[in-house]
Amino acid sequence: MLKQYSKPERPDKESFTKRLKQAREKLAAQQMMLKQRNLPVLVLVEGWGAAGKGGAIGRVIHNLDPRFFKVKTMKSPSVEEQRYPFLHRFFQEIPKAGQFVFLDSGWMDEICRQRFHGKMDDAQYDARISSVKRFERQLTDNGYLLVKLFFHISRKEQEKRIANLLADKDTAWRISDSDKWQNKHYNKCLEVFDRYLQDTDIPDAPWYIVDAKERHWAELQMLERLCTGIDTAMQNESLAVQLLQNSFPLSKVPLLSEVSLDKSIDPAEYKATLDILQKKLYGLHYRLYRKRVPVVICYEGWDAAGKGGNIKRVTEALDARGFEVHPIASPDPQEKARHYLWRFWTRLPKTGHIAIFDRTWYGRVMVERLEGFCSTNDWQRAYYEINEFEKELTDWGAVVIKFWVQIDKQTQLERFEERQNTPEKQWKITEEDWRNREKWDEYEVAINEMLQKTSTTYAPWHILESVDKKYARIKALRIIIDALEKALD
Amino acid sequence: MLKQYSKPERPDKESFTKRLKQAREKLAAQQMMLKQRNLPVLVLVEGWGAAGKGGAIGRVIHNLDPRFFKVKTMKSPSVEEQRYPFLHRFFQEIPKAGQFVFLDSGWMDEICRQRFHGKMDDAQYDARISSVKRFERQLTDNGYLLVKLFFHISRKEQEKRIANLLADKDTAWRISDSDKWQNKHYNKCLEVFDRYLQDTDIPDAPWYIVDAKERHWAELQMLERLCTGIDTAMQNESLAVQLLQNSFPLSKVPLLSEVSLDKSIDPAEYKATLDILQKKLYGLHYRLYRKRVPVVICYEGWDAAGKGGNIKRVTEALDARGFEVHPIASPDPQEKARHYLWRFWTRLPKTGHIAIFDRTWYGRVMVERLEGFCSTNDWQRAYYEINEFEKELTDWGAVVIKFWVQIDKQTQLERFEERQNTPEKQWKITEEDWRNREKWDEYEVAINEMLQKTSTTYAPWHILESVDKKYARIKALRIIIDALEKALD
Known part of the structure; x- marks a missing residue:
């Protein structure tokens, strides 16, 4: 030119x-x-x-x-x-x-x-x-x-x-x-x-x-x-953007209805295994640090599915100086005024560090879709954009681990009621949780579409069956350790 | 120990x-x-x-x-x-x-x-x-x-x-x-x-x-x-913090009622002087840059006093790579959740750069005081805290220039009405502006107290008489040039 x-x-x-x-x-x-x-x-x-x-x-x-x-x-x-x-x-x-x-x-x-x-x-x-x-x-x-x-x-x-x-x-x-x-x-x-x-x-x-x-x-x-x-x-401005054909290599993930939630672990076995896995993860964290591998761990799941406790079992095994947990709520005005991925780009870990997102960019194709916070074209395009974003991260050398924490509707109800009835836990439950619960079926459609369209070979989704929270924690630790070991080899 | x-x-x-x-x-x-x-x-x-x-x-x-x-x-x-x-x-x-x-x-x-x-x-x-x-x-x-x-x-x-x-x-x-x-x-x-x-x-x-x-x-x-x-x-938590005796060297500043607003400049003289002063400031900006002097310019003033236009005449004379204008509105949630000076500390210029604040930390002793956004003890303490903050800046080597842009109540009314009646200017006027106007007298009390208590020798207030906006612009440029020349000598 x-x-x-x-x-x-x-x-x-x-x-x-x-x-x-x-x-x-x-x-x-x-x-x-x-x-x-x-x-x-x-x-x-x-x-x-x-x-x-x-x-x-x-x-x-x-x-x-x-x-x-x-x-x-x-x-x-x-x-x-x-x-x-x-x-x-x-x-x-x-x-x-x-x-x-x-x-x-x-x-x-x-x-x-x-x-x-x-x-x-x-x-x-x-x-x-x-x-x-x-x-x-x-x-x-x-x-x-x-x-x-x-x-x-x-x-x-x-x-x-x-x-x-x-x-x-x-x-x-x-x-x-x-x-x-x-x-x-x-x-x-x-x-x-x-x-x-x-x-x-x-x-x-x-x-x-x-x-x-x-x-x-x-x-x-x-x-x-x-x-x-x-x-x-x-x-x-008013023209809808052309949707692109999803051309990313996909990895198989089940529909939520196919996930059997009866998995559990014996409490004594849990304790012993947790200890072993956490020690292992602790050792891996140092190796990550030395080799300067960045890690991004994403948690999505139903309200009260047990994300917080799951994350805690992971962070307990990490060196305090090398990770950060990012709780993601609705965007603040600075964030809302920019590209929806901006608030995630600015929270990426540096090499050798771990960023754990408690809810993620997938809000675009769940809450933003269902509540009409973005246009249909926007959320439909987002599957592609998110695949690109995660590709960008893995091309950079990051390990990207994505968890869907799964429970059934009845379990959610029991946990909501327990939160409601326990004074120290009441802060965890809001009107919005109850409202979201009413939209369970619509969410399930959106989640299934999300899982199918964004489970790529380089950043696959993992389902954590979390009716038994302990089972889910052990599974998460195993997946993380496995992914990190692969990356370090 | x-x-x-x-x-x-x-x-x-x-x-x-x-x-x-x-x-x-x-x-x-x-x-x-x-x-x-x-x-x-x-x-x-x-x-x-x-x-x-x-x-x-x-x-x-x-x-x-x-x-x-x-x-x-x-x-x-x-x-x-x-x-x-x-x-x-x-x-x-x-x-x-x-x-x-x-x-x-x-x-x-x-x-x-x-x-x-x-x-x-x-x-x-x-x-x-x-x-x-x-x-x-x-x-x-x-x-x-x-x-x-x-x-x-x-x-x-x-x-x-x-x-x-x-x-x-x-x-x-x-x-x-x-x-x-x-x-x-x-x-x-x-x-x-x-x-x-x-x-x-x-x-x-x-x-x-x-x-x-x-x-x-x-x-x-x-x-x-x-x-x-x-x-x-x-x-x-509920105890009020002890107020400290203001021990900073103060610089004389008039009460607002003592400011005569009949000052004006002939349009032809304005044009010629503006040109001369802007060229001078442009030259000074390079010298600041080379000598790595940081500059903080603060604008406070009545709504519609002409802050925006005044700032524009200053920035026109600056190298685009060396300044930033920070419009300060009500704090966003991130900011509200921290020390009230946090959002200003994080916006400070680096050495050699100029930060212009369109409204400032003085919101603490004006809007926050009058609207009850902080406790009485909080805003009373703030005079001292702000004097300390500005001391910190000048000790670091910064030039701190503070303007109060002054008009009378009638002039404000005329400008509000003009904004209301001019389609391109309607975005500049809000319901809040009208509400603030009703509290003019309370604001005047707060502003006078602020000017008296925070006009220090190292960061004095300057009143810009802005019924004739052109007069105020020339005065601002002169004050800035004067302060920078002093700092560079």
């Missing part, structure tokens, strides 16, 4: 001034509409070093209310950030509904940098590109406008700018070694950039190349592109 | 077992009470390297529901973290109401480490101690239980443990160079620890020294200390 790039014609002075004024006013007006219609806009500003990306962002935001945008300069990932999946730090920065985020360089820059220096082979590059395309598609499918700009300048122009910036002590800090390196290896970089732009030029988030030789001209192109993008996004 | 430390007598086996069981059960029961009563508990576990801090935390949390506690290992601050005030990364971790946070080493460890290696002179140490004491007192005054434990072992014991841990490849990673250094310089470290413990043994958060030679004994001491602390905190 860069190599065949032909510069757009710069308008004459009079029409230039007119268009600039129009575009500025339009963007200011659009911002108010975005706010009312809750559309989030992520503007990715990539390009050559010293191409004037930061300056252009600075000029464009003059037209915006500063309370509703953020500009974020993405530097190289810190040592800490490197312990998370590649997209983690970018996902963290996605805008809230109705707001803009401008990224001054983003994932393109980081990938290309690794390519320049031969730190990523072809297979890794291909995997990364797929991951980026999934990420971008998921954003746009979930109502984000993603505007991708590449600021282009010639080798000569770049050389001149570097020299100018270095000459002034107040601007010299803006030139990095990497900028100088780019200029010296301009043609090599051009190849890498060009290939990346081609590889990621997806229909929902196409690239726009900005002729960045002159700053007001670059500003005009950026403004006009933004305005067009916003117009299109607002027009498309 | 360490040097005169005499070990508590270890109970005989039978009573040991009994006490351990009792303490474990008690803590489990207390956790449920804490949850109901929304008491947050921060447990600071400090001590010698290899004293078994992590292990003890691990044993204590066995008794807790894993959904309601977090364990956080505090490592040395990253390069990024070093660009924030010393307490920033600790403040970030404070628990939510009803939850526990265990810090495996905290601010004591970091301060003592710097002392060991002579990286902090006496004056810096004294300043740091004052800051820590303020922090701890503010936590307890705001309803936190802060339990401070120091795990003590002898030089010989430490040596033995280091050797044991190093001998096993699964535990060797737990021994750092710093642990070995400590053992080699045990007496020097003892001096520093002892002095620190004495210096920070404050009434509301005293130190407890744990004899850590044997792990179950250490567990019992930790458990019992926690239980006692929780009991006391629950008993004291």
Whole structure:
């Protein structure tokens, strides 16, 4: 795309001034509409070093209310950030509904940098590109406008700018070694950039190349592109997103009605086995830590199925410094205003750590589906998106373990009543639990569909028969130990 | 304290077992009470390297529901973290109401480490101690239980443990160079620890020294200390905290009724001056960046006083990569569940950056006071706490600039009506604005008290007369430029 790039014609002075004024006013007006219609806009500003990306962002935001945008300069990932999946730090920065985020360089820059220096082979590059395309598609499918700009300048122009910036002590800090390196290896970089732009030029988030030789001209192109993008996004807003065919390798899981719940364990055997398994898990945790394997354990299940007690038997066997339990309730306003996976991306464990989710992203296809918190298209699409998300995690090297904690309706009733009648346990039972219980059958349909569509070979569902909670605990520990041992071998 | 430390007598086996069981059960029961009563508990576990801090935390949390506690290992601050005030990364971790946070080493460890290696002179140490004491007192005054434990072992014991841990490849990673250094310089470290413990043994958060030679004994001491602390905190919960005498150097500020609002600027002069001042500010921003000076700009003012437009004239003159505007609305659930300054601590700028707050922590003594969102004791104490907070910021090197944007009641009415009648502006006016307007006189009393009590020499209030918004913008820019120039000299 860069190599065949032909510069757009710069308008004459009079029409230039007119268009600039129009575009500025339009963007200011659009911002108010975005706010009312809750559309989030992520503007990715990539390009050559010293191409004037930061300056252009600075000029464009003059037209915006500063309370509703953020500009974020993405530097190289810190040592800490490197312990998370590649997209983690970018996902963290996605805008809230109705707001803009401008990224001054983003994932393109980081990938290309690794390519320049031969730190990523072809297979890794291909995997990364797929991951980026999934990420971008998921954003746009979930109502984000993603505007991708590449600021282009010639080798000569770049050389001149570097020299100018270095000459002034107040601007010299803006030139990095990497900028100088780019200029010296301009043609090599051009190849890498060009290939990346081609590889990621997806229909929902196409690239726009900005002729960045002159700053007001670059500003005009950026403004006009933004305005067009916003117009299109607002027009498309009501369109349902096309559903994708589930193409993930599935792993067999029974229907809930096929699960026999009469499994139990003898209390003495439970005690002895628990002790053995917990000691084993404790030992494995250290090995995980040393080998830097991240682990994600997901608990879903009926209310009062015994998730809390099950989790406790797992955490008892873990080193306190290496795990975190995330109880997931309804999203708070910050979370509701973003992509539904955002609150999970931001809670991922770092390598060597374990994150346990007490309820998970599967809320999308259960409570959000049944209560109408998202559209039909949204939850239907979610099976695919969730499979992608878990693929992303396992590709990163994570062990993903998913439990459905199963009981029957009668057992739930008994436990609800016991909670109701035991003063110390009353906090555990709410009106909402009773309301959900009334929808048992609808939930069962949704759960079965969820289990069938998202039990993949890389992240299969495991059913924990939990009428005898002790049985379920032992089973969970065994599954976890088994999965970790496999990962450590 | 360490040097005169005499070990508590270890109970005989039978009573040991009994006490351990009792303490474990008690803590489990207390956790449920804490949850109901929304008491947050921060447990600071400090001590010698290899004293078994992590292990003890691990044993204590066995008794807790894993959904309601977090364990956080505090490592040395990253390069990024070093660009924030010393307490920033600790403040970030404070628990939510009803939850526990265990810090495996905290601010004591970091301060003592710097002392060991002579990286902090006496004056810096004294300043740091004052800051820590303020922090701890503010936590307890705001309803936190802060339990401070120091795990003590002898030089010989430490040596033995280091050797044991190093001998096993699964535990060797737990021994750092710093642990070995400590053992080699045990007496020097003892001096520093002892002095620190004495210096920070404050009434509301005293130190407890744990004899850590044997792990179950250490567990019992930790458990019992926690239980006692929780009991006391629950008993004291309803007691009002003593108010402190405002001892900060104050700077003169007028009463609102003394402010004459007839100030204005000629539109042509405005345009020319704005241009000059914005260019000047733009230049200063680079110098701030290079010199790594952090800047905090606070806007408070009547609804419709013109804060938004004023802020925009400032941000237009700033480099997009170096500032952030934080619009402050009512706290979300995450924020409401913590110390009221938490959401501001977590939004501080790093060095070289500018944070602009559109409404601030002064909500505590305005809306929270008038709407009864906090107790009388809470908002009365807040003047002192806020002065301390801003002192903390200026001691760190920040420039703190505070604006009160002033208009009269009639002007507000005209602007409200204009907003109501202009379709693009209707989003800016809500029912709440009208309700607040009815309380104008009560607000004026609160604002005057706030201005008088919190206009300090290091963070004075500036009144912006904003009936003519243009006049207010020019005045704000002048004040900012003036403050930055002073800081850069």
